[in-house]
Amino acid sequence: MFSTKGDNIFNSLRYKLTVWFSIIFTAVFFLIFFIIHLSVRNHLYNLSDANLLKQVKRQLWLGYTPDITPDFIKDINEAFAFISSKEGSSDVFYIFLDSTYRTITSSSLEHWQGLRLDSTSIPFLPDKPGKDQIKLFLDSHSNKKNSAAVIPLNHEFRSHTILQTEKINGRDDKIRIAFQYFNNKCLFITGVSLQDNEDFMLIVRRLFLILYVLLQAVVIVLVYIFTTKTLDGVENVKNTAIKIGKKGFGHRVPYQNETNEIKGLAKAFNEMLGRIERLMKEQKDMTRNIAHDLRSPITSIRGIAETSLNSHPSVNDYEFMTGKIIDNCDRLIHLINSMLDISDIESGNFTLKTQRINIQNILVECYEIYKAISDEKNIKFRLQKIDKSIFIRGDKQLLQRAFGNLVDNALKFTNTGGTVEVEAETSSNQVKICIRDNGSGISKKAQKHIFERFYRVDKSRSVDGSGLGLSLAEAYIKYQKGRIEVESEEGKGSSFIIYLPLD
Numbered sequence: 001m002f003s004t005k006g007d008n009i010f011n012s013l014r015y016k017l018t019v020w021f022s023i024i025f026t027a028v029f030f031l032i033f034f035i036i037h038l039s040v041r042n043h044l045y046n047l048s049d050a051n052l053l054k055q056v057k058r059q060l061w062l063g064y065t066p067d068i069t070p071d072f073i074k075d076i077n078e079a080f081a082f083i084s085s086k087e088g089s090s091d092v093f094y095i096f097l098d099s100t101y102r103t104i105t106s107s108s109l110e111h112w113q114g115l116r117l118d119s120t121s122i123p124f125l126p127d128k129p130g131k132d133q134i135k136l137f138l139d140s141h142s143n144k145k146n147s148a149a150v151i152p153l154n155h156e157f158r159s160h161t162i163l164q165t166e167k168i169n170g171r172d173d174k175i176r177i178a179f180q181y182f183n184n185k186c187l188f189i190t191g192v193s194l195q196d197n198e199d200f201m202l203i204v205r206r207l208f209l210i211l212y213v214l215l216q217a218v219v220i221v222l223v224y225i226f227t228t229k230t231l232d233g234v235e236n237v238k239n240t241a242i243k244i245g246k247k248g249f250g251h252r253v254p255y256q257n258e259t260n261e262i263k264g265l266a267k268a269f270n271e272m273l274g275r276i277e278r279l280m281k282e283q284k285d286m287t288r289n290i291a292h293d294l295r296s297p298i299t300s301i302r303g304i305a306e307t308s309l310n311s312h313p314s315v316n317d318y319e320f321m322t323g324k325i326i327d328n329c330d331r332l333i334h335l336i337n338s339m340l341d342i343s344d345i346e347s348g349n350f351t352l353k354t355q356r357i358n359i360q361n362i363l364v365e366c367y368e369i370y371k372a373i374s375d376e377k378n379i380k381f382r383l384q385k386i387d388k389s390i391f392i393r394g395d396k397q398l399l400q401r402a403f404g405n406l407v408d409n410a411l412k413f414t415n416t417g418g419t420v421e422v423e424a425e426t427s428s429n430q431v432k433i434c435i436r437d438n439g440s441g442i443s444k445k446a447q448k449h450i451f452e453r454f455y456r457v458d459k460s461r462s463v464d465g466s467g468l469g470l471s472l473a474e475a476y477i478k479y480q481k482g483r484i485e486v487e488s489e490e491g492k493g494s495s496f497i498i499y500l501p502l503d
């Protein structure tokens with residue numbers, strides 16, 4: 001899925017997820033297997049022990065038998081005949097020893113040749129002593145190492161049954177053996193083969209192994225399907241990106257029943273595409289507008305130069321033409337400066353020279369710059385009463401440019417005899433600066449676009465301008481954490497309102 005031609009499958013997310021799930025599954029499975037195996041094994045061994053103890057308990061009457069007589073032996077043999085016939089002589093045995101470890105009677109020991117019935121292999125009661133302890137005991141009592149020493153059957157040795165698991169010569173299976181003393185008369189030993197238990201455990205292990213292989217296969221298939229489905233959304237994003245690379249920005253990532261994360265990714269990707277598409281369009285428009293705006297003054301300068309060459313102009317004409325060239329050059333310089341500002345804003349290259357600024361001062365400065373133009377156009381330009389103590393923190397130069405653009409527009413789009421007013425007041429923790437005119441006004445439709453780059457309302461094409469002033473003013477104000485709004489009515493005038501946070 002993710003492996004386009006040449007990609008390494010082992011490096012794919014799907015492969016890695018599958019491996020991780022398999023590892024986790026294996027670990028959990030074997031933990032469960034271990035617990036079950038242990039408890040089943042314990043249970044089986046407990047059952048074997050319980051059977052052995054049952055046999056031992058059946059012989060308790062021996063403790064009260066006065067002597068070991070032939071009748072006594074007969075009784076014992078009868079009691080065990082049934083068990084032997086049921087279990088089989090290779091799976092179970094019993095032996096009665098007297099207090100000197102001589103065999104009184106036993107079941108058939110044909111399959112139990114390896115049993116050692118001397119004092120070194122028969123444990124003490126109630127503890128289970130090691131061989132060293134037995135040796136010590138024997139040494140202290142008989143001083144003959146390998147003889148069948150008589151171990152005095154003290155009272156405390158008789159109260160418990162000892163259970164031991166042994167391996168005996170000539171047999172592959174393990175044997176569980178119970179030892180029980182009865183008074184001083186005899187020692188009862190019975191044992192069972194644990195082969196059935198081991199066989200059963202082998203079956204359990206095999207079943208678990210088969211189950212593991214089957215479940216592991218199911219897990220791999222499920223994880224494969226699950227990851228494929230889940231990552232389908234990511235695949236769509238990738239395919240869309242490839243399509244866009246080949247065919248352009250018209251494509252979007254489809255999503256419907258995807259998970260929230262994938263939907264989020266697809267939405268974010270589509271939004272990003274939308275933004276890129278808009279930016280590309282803006283870029284195209286901008287290039288066209290720049291070309292257009294550069295062409296006009298350059299064409300004009302070329303025309304003037306051609307006229308001066310061909311028509312032998314007078315000094316007055318030269319002066320006039322030079323004035324025109326200067327005007328066009330100013331337009332070009334203004335345009336180039338605006339474009340440089342835009343480029344700085346877009347690249348985030350602006351280093352704000354922030355300082356504490358008195359709003360009254362900056363507006364008075366702006367007023368003084370534009371007063372001459374308003375006088376020229378016979379427009380009533382007024383600076384309303386502004387509180388001296390309104391301070392903000394910002395970049396003075398950028399604010400001057402923003403206010404300048406707005407005042408310049410107000411004067412540009414207001415006819416002779418009109419009014420342009422500037423006022424500032426504080427409201428809560430911000431200052432509200434309003435530049436109001438009663439000029440041409442802006443239609444509701446146009447108001448939505450005037451902050452876009454190069455946007456100029458059609459009828460204002462006759463008026464000088466690049467369509468960059470408002471978008472720059474807005475960017476400058478945003479840089480100072482402020483905002484700008486417009487209220488306007490066509491034919492009645494416009495108000496541009498700036499909000500800036502107070503210092």
Ligand code: ADP
Nearest residue numbers: 409410413450456457460465466467468469470
């Ligand atoms: P321009 O360089 O054309 O002035 P701006 O971005 O400053 O570019 O303004 C965009 C357009 O918004 C202008 O072309 C004009 O149509 C309109 N506009 C801006 N300010 C005013 C105003 N005070 N009165 C009427 N129209 C305005």
